[in-house]
Amino acid sequence: MRTDDSLAGLRRFFVVPHTHWDREWYLPFEAFQLRLAVVVDEVLDVLESDPEFPCFTLDGQAIVLEDYLDVRPENEPRLRALLASGRLEVGPSYVLPDELLVGAEPLVRNLLLGRAVCRRFGAHPAPVGYLPDSFGHPLQLPQILAGFGIDSFIFSRGLGDQLDEVGVVFRWRAPDGSEVRAFQQLPAYSNFNVEDADAAQARVEETLERFGPALARAGVHDVLLCDGEDHRRVRRDLPELCAELERRLPGTSFAITRYADYVAAVEPDGLPAYTGELLGSRLQNVLRGVNSARLYLKRINARAERRLLDVETLGALAALRAGQPFPTSDFTLAWRQLLKCHPHDSICGCSCDEVHRDMLVRYEQLERTVSALERRALGGFAPTAEAVGVVNVLPYPRRGVVEIPGYEPVAIELDGFGACTIELSPETEPQPREGTSIESEHLRVEASPDGTLTVLDKPSGRRFEGLHRLEDEPDVGDLYNFCPVDGAPISRAESATTRVLRDGPVVHELEVRTPSVTTVVRLFDGIGRVEFRTAVDNQTKDHRLRAVFPVGATHATDVRAEGQFALVHRPLTPPTPKSEWVEPPDPTQHTLGALALGPLGLLTKGLPEYEARATEAGPEFCLTLLRCVGLISRPTGAMVTRPLGAGPQTPTPDGQCLGRHEFEYALLPDAESLDDTHLLRASQDYRHGFLITPEAVDFDPPLRVDGDVVFSCLKGAENGDGLILRVFNAQAT
Known part of the structure; x- marks a missing residue:
């Protein structure tokens, strides 16, 4: 073992016994729940019987407590005693989510619920942001963690060339200045998962050789060793192993601790x-091909998040008007149902087919819960005699179109948090006609013979050509990563038929049909965006379908993409890695809804994957509509886009996404005129629409929000009868 030079001070090792618990992955939840019962049984036995075994970390998610006690309710007193003493560490999250595919509010509610569950069982929520296996981490996570009083963050995946700049222990700072101390596991949460003392000594020496210089440069004198793995049982002889290492490596100490103990030992200065x-x-795969795995799940989840937030806002407005308490516990039930779909192996779509079929059932259950909450909230308003009600669930004045099947569309304007009643007229059946173009007050759209579109933005005179080019290419990857076929051509539509489905008033629709894809392009009077509804009957396996939007001439060099509590600015051309990475960088990126580069913007509903591609003709956006594959993971060496395997080689026929799919997205021709705040507002305006109620309601806004802020939620307080209004400043500070 090296003891000289810069590594001489690295003599104290913090060994954290733990298990990382994927609730569902290559097996369904029930199989892993029964395995969890065995693992926790053994942990309880060891902690109760061996005073030399001081503690165990039961992962960073509190839901495992509920899962275990559903099987072993008789062990609740034993569990509570160890939680209260601090010997069993759990939380602070409810589940370990994918942090990039879910919205900002779900991340906040995940921590709120996780801490509440910990306290319900007598535990002190772990004061560490422990997210060991998430496939990357968002810009604003330090601010979210700091908002809960959490000042540290432990992770395995996500470090790139920052390793050379800030090392493996650093201050991770959000744009507002909030900070957490970030600790890269060295290099993963299984770095001490070894068979015996010989292997343990070799692993210690390897860890020091590889990461000791980075620790020393940061002035960190203690080394974190993680004795655990996915679904790992407790190592009963860990105290003896640590004692043996101290005997073999004189002058060292190996202490069995919790993550919080290691964090407390590291001085934050410098x-x-x-x-x-x-x-x-x-250092680790980040597997961002999950952004496009089973995209039907992403669309369903995006709708579920929208519905829950909209109805929660409606419930808060109803409580405010009626002077009644907000039904916090009822909405907590709904949030719990949603969050159970957000573990990284679940929402990422990279599990066995049974898992994702179960998720569809959970989303159906959530919709029933939300619908019941919606009906109850509407009872807080006085109904009028006829027609239907329209509620603006955002705090900004908005203009939009109400569309109800069988009735004429109605253009309306509403104040923020306002509502009105509209009378409906039976629809005059539109008469489709031949044609290649539609036009509104602000925009004109014309289809070319190959099905691509030209959009004219009338106010600016700017013209975008070749839009919505459909590209289909083979994919020999898996649920974790796309992998192209070397030399395989990209298929593009060569011809299309068009017709005008509706030409006003209010709504204008152009149908563009290729042999396999039908798109309805929509314009609305008074609204400056082009909307798309695209339908595909997919009967092809192992491929990726994307819609391509050339940006046109622009001097912009940064892509703006919607993230949690922020619009993230990313370079159009990412920097080339300065060293070899375990997994080559993926050219695709993620968004929660909005994208913009120069004048062209895109808004999406549950389509999180895009690529900003630089070409000789100029930059273009590639929006993924489908990615269809049939394996959880291909083995090591099988893919050029990911050298290492990422999981079991389990067949996933449902991952081929056969059948009919419908996608919704929109184009903004004037995105460069929108600052970050107003681009995020435009995204909300598109995604949320108006809430349409079967019973007419009419009220003045009971609450007003001023200033250039972005709305996040209006909800009941967790502790009390008040309401919480959450907004954020999206502008650079």
Whole structure:
């Protein structure tokens, strides 16, 4: 073992016994729940019987307590005693989510619920942001953690060339200045998962050789060793193993601890700072192909999040008007149902087919819960005699179109948090006609013979050509990563038929039909965006379908993409890694809804994957509509886009996404005129629409929000009868 030079001070080792618990993955939840019962049984036995075994970390998610006690309710007193003493560490999250595919509010509610569950069982929520297996981390996570009083963050995936700049222990800073101390596991949460003392000694020496210099540069004198793995049982002889290492390596100490103990031992002074996303794959795979795996799940989840937030806002407005308490516990039930779909192996779509079929059932159950909450909230308003009600669930004045099947569309304007009643007229059946173009007050759209579109933005005179080019290409990857076929051509539509489905008033629709894809392009009077509804009957396996939007001439060099509590700015051409990464950088990226580069913007509903591609003709956006594959993971060496395997080689026929799919997205021709705040508002306006009620309601806004802020939620307080209004400043400070 090296003891000289800069590594001489690294003599104290913190060994954290733990298990990382994927609730569902290559097996369904029920199989892993029964395995969890065995693992926790053994943990309880060891902690109760061996005073030399001081503690165990039961992962970073509190839901495992509920899962275990559903099987072993008789062990609740034993569990409570160990939680109360601090010997069993759990939380602070409810589940370990994918942090990039879910919205900002779900991340906040995940921590709120996780801490509440910990306290319900007598535990002190772990004071560490422990997210060991998430496939990358968002820009604003330090601010979210700091908002809960959490000042540290432990992770395995996401470090890229920041390793050379800030090392493995650093201050991770959000744009507002909030900070957490970030600790890269060395290099993963299984770095001490070894068979015996010989292997343990070799692993210690390897860890010091590889990461000791980075620790020393940061002035960190203690080394974190993680004795655990996915679904790992407790190592009963860990105290003896630590004692043997101390005997073999004189002058060292190996203490069995919790993550919080290690964090407390590291002095915060002098650590370098970093601001930005953590999406690199220098040390560990980040597997961002999950952004497009089983995209039907992403669309369903996006709708579920929208519905829950909209109805929660409606419930808060109803409580405010009626002077009644907000039904916090009822909405907590709904949030619990949603969050159970957000573990990284679940929402990412990279599990066995049974898992994702179960998720569809959970989403159906959630919709029933939300619908019941919606009906109850509407009872807080006085109904009028006829027609239907329209509620603006956002705090900004909005203009939109109400469309109800069988009735004429109605253009309306509403104040923020306002409502009105509209009378409906039976629809005059539109008469489709031949044609290649539609036009509104602000926009004109014309289809070319190959099915691509030209959009004219009348106010600016700017013209975008070749839009919505459909590209289909083979994919020999898996649920974790796309992998192209070397030399395989990209298929593009060569011809299309068009017709005008509706030409006003209010709504204008152009149908563009290729042999396999039908798109309805929509314009609305008074609204400056082009909307798309695209339908595909997919009967092809192992491929990726994307819609391509050339940006046109622009001097812009940064892509703006919607993230949690922020619009993230990313370079159009990412920097080339300075060293070899475990997984090559993926050219695709993620968005929660909005994208913009120069004048062209895109808004999406549950389509999180895009690529900003630089070409000789200029930059273009590639929006993924489908990615269809049939394996959880291909083995090591099988893919050029990911050298290492990422999981079991389990067949997933449902991952081929056969059948009919419908996609919704929109184009903004004037995105460069929108600052970050107003681009995010435009995204909300498109995604949320108006809430349409079967019973007419009419009220003045009971609450007003002023200033250039972005709305996040209006909800009941967790502790009390008040309401919480959450908004954020999206502008650079």
